[in-house]
Amino acid sequence: MVAPLEGLLVLDFTRLLPGPFATQLLADLGADVIKVEDPGPGDYMRSVPPTVQGVSYPFLMVNRGKRSIAVDLKTPEGQEVLRRLASRADVLVEQFRPGVMASFRGDYETLAKVNPRLVYVSFSGFGQTGPAKDVPGHDINFEALAGILGVTEGRDGRPVIPGVPIADLASAFNAAFAILAALRTRDLTGRGEQVDVSIFDTAVALMVLNLAHYLASGTEPRAGETILTGTFPFYNVYETADGRWLAVAAVEPKFWARLCEVLGLPDRSEVQFADEATNAETTRALAERFRSRTLKEWTALLAHEDLPVSPVVHVSELVKDPHVGARGLLPTVDIPGLWKTRVIGHPAKHSVAEVREPARVPTKGEDSDEVLASLGYPREAIEDLWRRGIIAR
8 A cells, every 4th residue: 555645745844733733634544754853952742751761751752753853043054954855855844933943044925936836824913914823832821712612611610621722633634634725736737835834723613613602602611501511411521420521412312312321310411402400400310310420430431322421531541542542543653762662643544545654753853864865965064064953862
């Protein structure tokens, strides 16, 4: 089988999580991803714990199968390396604030003259335009400004930080999707383009149901007061006798009716959608029933019921889940020079195309010599760049 992105060269100028996650998806599909780092600290993710044998596990998760070149883009020589790389690349992904790549002579307008077929992705917090384009931010800022934290509150009314960086990861998928769309456009037109991907924009798109609520009714969506945040008893979380939790999503009437039967509350099946007082009463009734058994007991009782009721699992339970194993979501790969370990598998299954499980994790600048040689630099020139600190190995 052939990997769908085999033969595509991707330049990855990104750091930390969003950009590297996006380019990891491309590497899984066969793209040759060259990670371009500075000769100093390189990608900050390299120092994020936990580490195993001196390698950051978070870095490993999103940088497998890539090559690494470390070059000082603030120097004329480093900018020439950038120009040569771009002349051969299919895709360039950068994650700097607007204007930074221009200071390296690496903006889209400059590089498109060298390579008109280049797909150039500017992946930033707030986009390349608008009053907030130069504002710094991380996942929690984008979630706050997009309203996600405003509709995600604890019982004390304090916004709750989600357990995963939703905006960062969703925008990574958005970036990968946009890259594929731009490559298809290039197939049709023969030209590349600049793609402006914003983490904030992605976070706003995730507010689709809350925005629909507000735009239709004019009322402010509140945490726990909309259809999918706990206002109805059929879509909620309930504590068990041993302090664990069950997630109930009996949205369809047939599921709700059967759940009420199982719980010994058949009369409640008639009030699935009710007023606030009745909803609260039904929620209390379900909560009392669920607190009567442990999670293990509920799991056994519901095992043969066709109901969307799930335990709220811990990560230690997730990694042992037989369905996770059956779907190949955490494959074991042999990291060259390190150890065998489990990593995130590609989250889509193809019947024809090959999806890879990259294993190699590059050290900073590990492939500098090889990449520079492929660009036409003779050995003496590469050594000179290294002695002068313009590249790192």
